[in-house]
Amino acid sequence: MQDIEKFISGFNRFQQQYFNDHPSLYGNLRTGQRPGTLLIGCCDSRVDPVLMTGSDPGDMFVVRNIANLVPPCTPTASAGVSSAIEFAVCELEVERVIVLGHARCGGIRALMAPHQAQRETDFVGQWMRIALPVAERVHRDLAHRSSEEQHHACELASILLSLDNLLSYPWLKRRVDEGKLKLHGWYFDLQSGALMAYSARQQQFLPLVCPLPSAH
Incomplete structure (x- = not known):
């Protein structure tokens, strides 16, 4: 209560x-409503995009799901997430899309170390198959690294996968090609409090907001 x-x-x-x-x-x-931004974030209760960005009502159209994933544009794509993206891009004509990932993501943990669900359904496992190619690549390329390092790499790589999947929607890609829509990949480090952004030019995540000295 x-x-x-x-x-x-x-x-x-x-x-x-x-x-x-x-x-x-x-x-x-x-x-x-006329929000300028669509943010695709995780359901994790520790990562509230509106609270984190200091947004007011009407500033941001938010879609949240397990591990902030974007399914590719296919006939079997998740209608819930895909319809929200379609509405934001085609009807609201947002100017930017931010995919916000974060450290210590439970969805990524489930993806990296899958187990047999002890219940009648396995919706989490089914949903996380979207990022299965990323997990397989991390397991292969970083087999010599620790579990924590692999999880971190998968969290970052899944953001890039979602950005790539966004471009599989033809109406979204047209707006990007026309210069009417920008795509951003962000990563929130829960431990340090830093906010990272993906730089396509340097092909890595760089600090957008550095951690406070006291956070170390």
């Missing part, structure tokens, strides 16, 4: 901030 009370108190603060202190924001949003 403490969680419920915390959520209700939080909504009271939200209501005060956006409906009393700054009523014009929702006054404008009542007629519709």
Whole structure:
């Protein structure tokens, strides 16, 4: 019950901030939304993209799933994730798409060390097969590295896989080719607090926001 009370108190603060202190924001949003960014993030409760970026309502269209994956554009693609991407790109005409991965991802851990599900379903395992080629490559190329290093490499590589899969959607690729849409790969390091961004030019993740000295 403490969680419920915390959520209700939080909504009271939200209501005060956006409906009393700054009523014009929702006054404008009542007629519709025009976010400039689609963010595809993980369901992990430690990685809230709106909280992390200080976004206000209406700033960001968010899709969250296990391990922040984007399925390729195929007839059998996940309609839930693919439809949200389609709506953001084709209807809302967002200007950028950010794929936000993070350290210590449970979905990646399940992918790297799969086990037989002890239940009637295995939806997590089925979903994580999207990134199976990445896991296989990491196991092959980094077989001599520690489990932690392999997990980290897979977390980063899965972000790049999702960026590649985004380009398999023809209407999204057209907007990228026309210069109307930018794609970004971000990685949140839970341990240091740093935010990394993928540089296509240097083909590696570089600090976008460095960790605080006290975080080490």
